[in-house]
Amino acid sequence: MLLSVASWAETPVQFTLSADCPPGFELDAGHCELRSLYQLYNSLQGAGMGGPSTGLPEWRDGFTPQQTDLGRFLFFDPVLSRDGSVSCATCHHPDKGFADGRGLSVGIDGHTVTRSAPTLWNVAFLKTLFWDGRATSLEEQAMGPLYSEHEMGGNPALLLETLNGIPAYRSLFAEAFPGDQEITLDEIYTAIAAFQVSLISLNSRYDQYAHGYHEALTEPEIEGMNIFRSFVARCAECHTPPLFTNGQVAVIGTPEPEGMPFDPGAEIPMNEPTQRGGFKIPTLRNIELTAPYMHSGRFDTLRETVAFYTGGRGHAVPEGEELVLHWHIWEPKLTDDELDRLVDFLKTLTDESFKPRTPARLPSGLALVHDNPPVPGAYKDGEKSDE
Amino acid sequence: MNKLVAAVGAVVLLAGGYYLGNSNTPEPTVIKVPEAPKAAFNSSGAEELAAAGVASAQIRSLKTPASGELIIVKDGESIQDAVKAAQPGATIKVMPGTYKETVYVDKDNITLSGVIEQGEYPVMDGEGVLNDAVLYSGNGFTVENMYITRYKGNGIMGQAGNNFIIRNNFVIDTGVYGIFPQLGKNGLVSHNVISGIEDAAIYVGMSDNIDVVYNQVFESVAGIEIENSRKALVEANYVYDNTGGILAFITPGLPIKDCGDVIIRNNFVVNNNHENFAIPGSLVSNIPEGTGMLIMACDDVVVENNIVTGNDSVGILFTDFSLATNAARDPDSDPYPNRPKILNNLMLDNGKNPTKLVQAFLATKLKTEGQDVIDTVGMDDGCILDRNRYRTVGLDKYTECDFDSTANVPTYMLPDPVAPRKDDPNMDVGKLAYYGVCAGCHAYSSRMIGPPTQIVQALYMDNPEGIAAYAANPVKKRDDYPEMPPQSHLDEETRLAAAEFMLKLKN
DSSP states (O other): OTTTTTHHHHSOOOOOOOOSOOTTEEEETTEEEEOOGGGGSOOGGGOOOSSTTOOOOOOOOOOOHHHHHHHHHHHHOGGGSTTSOOOHHHHSBGGGTTBOSOSSOBOGGGOBOSSOOOOOTTGGGOSSBSTTOOBSSHHHHHHHHHHOTTTTOOOHHHHHHHHHTOHHHHHHHHHHSTTOSSOOHHHHHHHHHHHHHTOOOOOSHHHHHHTTOGGGSOHHHHHHHHHHHSTTTOHHHHSOTTTTOOSOEEEOOOOOSTTOOOOOBTHHHHTOGGGTTEEEOOOOTTGGGSOSBSTTOOBSSHHHHHHHTTSOTTTTOOTTOOOOOOTTOSOOOOOHHHHHHHHHHHGGGOOOTTOOOOOSSOTTOOOOOTTSOOOOOSOBOTTOOOO | OHHHHHHHHHHHHHHHHHHHHHHHSOOOOOOOOOOSOOBOOOOHHHHHHHHTTGGGSOTTOOOOOOOSOEEEEOTTSOHHHHHHHOOTTOEEEEOSEEEOSOEEEOSSSOEEEEOOBTTBOEEEEOTTTOSOSEEEOSSSOEEESOEEEOOSSEEEEEESOOSEEEESOEEESOSSEEEEEESOEEEEEESOEEEOOSSEEEEEESOEEEEEESOEEESSSEEEEEESOEEEEEESOEEESSSEEEEEEOOTTSSSOOOEEEEEESOEEEOOOOOOOOOTTSGGGGSOTTEEEEEEBOEEEEEESOEEEOOSSEEEEEEOGGGOTTSOOOTTSOOSOOSOEEOOOEEESTTSSOOHHHHHHHHHTTOOSOEEEEESSOOSSOEESSGGGSOEESOTTOEEOSBOOOTTOSOSSOSSOOOOSOOSTTOOHHHHHHHHTGGGTOOSSSOSSSOOHHHHHHHHTTOHHHHHHHHHSOOOOOTTSOOOOOOTTSOHHHHHHHHHHHHHOOO
16 A cells, blocks of 8 residues: 555645635635525524525534645545545545445445445535434544445554655645644544535525526426425425435335345434334435435436335335334325426436536545446445445 | 201211211312412413513514515416416415415415405315415415315425414315424414314424414314424314314424423313324324323423313323334434423313223223323323312322413414524625625636636626626626526526625635
8 A cells, every 4th residue: 555655756746725615615714614595594493494495404614725625635535545446536426426326335345335325415414424324423424434344444543654654645734734743533534524514515406496586497397396395295304405304314114225135224323123224314415416316226216216105105115024114104196297297306406516626636646546436346245334 | 946957967967978988988079279379370482472572562463564466366367376476575365266276385475365255265176186285485474265175285384484374264175284384483373174184184393483273173183283393372272073182292203303382272172082094104093082182292281271071082191102103213302291281171071982092001000981181101290280170190290280370371473573584794695695606616716617706806896787787697708718607596686795795805
């Protein structure tokens, strides 16, 4: 590993960190603060949930421009993995809705994990991370993939040794975290979190509708929106505007891919049998970009995914599993036309206008790897749930 | 003389009674005479109302602000077309006739008002095909005088609108919920007649400061349901022939976790013995048939001056989530119905024929006959007035309430509408539009998709109107930049404010 990054010394490139906040943020006393038209609105109990013109839930911001930009380098840099083969962007690719286009993600050495990489758009608003909700901060979440032997394969000592051994990173960290000579683990997590909270997607055509420009949506899309929030389909009860998630865990009984054992989900971290098969309700922002769908990618298309909800309560629960299915899972008997309209509406939630730029070069000197993801290998880790 | 004999005889009889009582009959009833006046009812909601000056304000004076714009919809026309044409503040008058549509209102201050002629209402008919009759999200929405029937989902459903008024409507044989305001603050549900609903006829979900008053609710699974809400007044409703009459509860797994400060008073809760026809898996499918009131996990519920009669399982049931067997546990929701308060109520003929579930619970308490009030948890922080009036189980630890009336809370609605948010110096629409929208393409000094803000400043100087006009209808100007997409989705005022902010920006 250290050998493979030795080239940085031979081709010194000057790296500087942006002094500007990412789009969507105002530089205020040296820190980047989120600004959005949604801040004009109230929300009941500050929960950040309701209808189109509802305020946002609490969010993470307040990082410096330098920390954010350093996080961008780290995010794309495979030097964070044990052997320099994968980066965060491998599974959270900016051109794939910050997911990876795969049903099950593939990590270092071709390890296939048991869950699908979730989008990172709007993670600034989430209170819990991972499909099973087991992390309560972005910093805590970052440790998961970094040190999972199936994802990036590193460990804290190796990560510190690697980054501290790269002068470009030492100087960038010193710029982002002044007054500190050594790179520390907390600084690494902070920078990655700072970058992730900059991934704001609140400028879709749906948002234009929400802010009062009703011509932004076509008639079929509005029809889809009304089905979405109707109490027949009930999508909006859990995928609640404005973020299209209410942040809760729900047991809905979606199937795993053929041959894969049943994933107990939130039952494990919550130590709660009634949460067996429970997963965090994902945002639907940019959902068009993140096929395949559900926690283990069983459905290839949005159409198949919405059709799951009208297939009958518990229709895909494996025999022998007694799940406490969410009460909103019922038999709405949606017509084919209604399912089509729902898909039309979901596509109005696409907005990548604040997509960050991919660095041209990395401080490690390594090449970008996220366009060359690992090939699923011989490893199949049915026991392990990493994402 | 005769009188004296009679008096002596009475004393002998009393003494005999006393003797018998000591040997093999229950102790005599002791009737307490109040010694001191009761304290005034207090609650956080009451304090808020007092601080807001509600005592001196007219009760429920909330009005949807009207601009004077009037749109009339006649039979054969579309209500939704009128809503589309309406500006905030418009009143839409719907003439008698039949309207087969879903009406959605994503604008503020719209009044949708049926015109009743010779007892004839405008009818919204979903024909068993349409999902919901009325969906609203705007603030300050009024819907009144409509007859809604045969929809599959809800009659009237609100998502997040504050300051709403839903009154004088019929909602008959309509789907899952009759009237369902959700995630709203400050609203009124009054004088509606609702029946034939397979979940709750009136369902106040995750809301604050709501009055549900003077409604007639029958032949539904749940009559009136206050769920994960605070400061709700349920008063003077006629609630009969439902599976469960009035419910106040926490549903676990929702993003707002608590329920409390609910007053249920002056209602008729009568013969709620309807067969439970809820959808399998729904929470209300757990309600025992014959339940007058059900308080599950909701805190500080006051039950006062209701007439609760003929409910075959139980008059009033306080319980935890043990009844909600089909909801996953939520560690963030407290399961106990803390601090229940039972003031004077009239109860008769409750618990004559309890369901098996209720019987099974009673058996654990060595009881066979039904009860007026059951607390399955046995809360130790409850209070009750004059407990000897009722047959009760599980109230042993209740103390006597130190208040006997909630009359000082005439309403839980706020005297003034919830104001739009504008308290924060960052709530400048120009700033929010600039950073929230324009900054996707323009940074202050560096090149992004569009030219830097500094260059725009140099070009336009004191001409924000020029920027606003250009942004609405951009033309290709620079060979080295892509053409700007039109920003006409922002209204004129917002575009101008953003342009002004852009010209003032220093970094």
